[in-house]
Amino acid sequence: MIDIDVETLADGVGVVRPHGRLTMVAARRMRELLADLVAAGSTRVVVDLSATEFMDSSGLGAIIAGLKTARQAGGDLRLAAVTEPVMAVLQLTNMDRVLRARPSVEEAFRD
Template identity: 55%
Template sequence: MQFSIEQRERYTEVSGKGRLNMVTAPLLREVVAQAVGDGRTRIVLNLGEIIFMDSSGLGALIGCLKVARQAGGDLRIACVQPQVKMVLELTSMHRVLAPHPTVEEAFGND
């Protein structure tokens, strides 16, 4: 799995495709840590093409959120697919990482 990074006007968009699991979760953490290390602390994870997420993927999301917030920024998620949404809801993580309908709406008027 590859993750792409695009710098937008007010945030950095990180996108992936496929499965966010124990194999790919470390890569997501690395990509977000690199972006934050480069000073891009407002991150939107575009999950529109992530069709599956397990507990390792969930752990990666939490880790990425922590990295962004420790740097004075924030991490938000957008375009969440049904299986990923189910995992977020079953673990109540949707309260911490509220899914946004689109990438553009993730930071809204912030």
């Protein structure tokens, strides 16, 4: 099982950081962690992908579920520090237009 770090920043933004491979194996836990963060009041969520070496459609599905949950709660979900293999999947699925990647966690909600 891969590590997925979760933290809440001082401004209330929730950060989820999956390490290694975000595939079918980790997707369910990723989904739950994102839902739990939003339920606990962090409606602004950043998925920090700086340590994510590989992502498949299941991993992407978990992020999309988190995006919908966050938006329904009046917040948003943003991606930060996307690695090349993850970006390739975002582009293949046209999700790069919906989940616009920010360079870093700090910049994710600076707009």
